[in-house]
Amino acid sequence: MNTLNIYIVEDEPLIVSTIETALLKQGYKVVGDAEDVVTAIKEIRTLQPDLILIDIQLEGNQDGIDLALELDRSQLPYIFLTSQTDPETVERVKQTHPLGYIVKPFTEAGLQSNIELAWHNHESKNTRFIILKSDGRQHKINENSILYLKAFDNYCYVYTASKTYLVPHTLKHMSEQLHKDIFIKTHRSYWVNLNHIDSVGINELVLKTEPIPISASHKSLVMSKLKSK
Structure with missing residues (x-):
């Protein structure tokens, strides 16, 4: 698999560091991170990552689902990486189109397999010849x-x-x-x-x-x- 450029949207610095370390060990490239939706949108437009990992609970008035809806409009691929599994959150998630939904806490192997499977499915559906x-x-x-x-x-x-x-x-x-x-x-x-x-x-x-x-x-x-x- 080609090296993916990944952007992280997460408001806990320690978790960002943990995710970044795991991704780098697996051969991915982390091009940036943000803890709020406004910063994330601005940097994603500039950096044009292949894939975005999004926590649902974020700093500011908007959360990860608000960001996901914006990414859907731009047809940018993303995966939710979150500990929130309550019914209300799940109902809101149904309005979005993520490539996957990874529940915290996660293992490095679980993170890698989820990303690889999600990206494979994404490329299979979007590859034209x-x-x-x-x-x-x-x-x-x-x-x-x-x-x-x-x-x-x-x-x-x-x-x-x-x-x-x-x-x-x-x-x-x-x-x-x-x-x-x-x-x-x-x-x-x-x-x-x-x-x-x-x-x-x-x-x-x-x-x-x-x-x-x-x-x-x-x-x-x-x-x-x-x-x-």
Whole structure:
């Protein structure tokens, strides 16, 4: 399993430390933590973690279920990690869509197995593939692995992190196969995977170390999409 970037929302520093130690031992990366909903939302938008662990009882006027409802609207994956199992809390939890519900106290093995199972199920439901014809062969490509597409006359280049494919179809034709929640047109010759954008400049954006042009007519929509992810 690839290393997951995990964000922790928990208002007890000792528990945060315990969770972080367990996650690091299991090979995960902890990108940050917060003890209240306002801070969590702000940092999650900036850090874009793969997965969020949420305690239900938090500092402030809002609790973990309020945060979960916000994450549901943004379609961000999360797991509840809490000691609250009373009927009222469970009824409120039913309004949300977590990947899992881990009850404290937990063991390191239990934490790892719950995260792995929840993430596996999440990826199984959200993985889409497209079929590319290139070099006389059919290739089944995980859509998430595509960095960007670039027009080349009546052909199209499809770039992944490991390989480039020259496809005998136009960029317009290929873009019609893409999931529009993930990909966006940044220029008349480019479609880009939003999940791989590292930064946006005045007239270009960067995917890893690859600069991609962004036209003025598309920039506002790109920024809006990035903010909503």
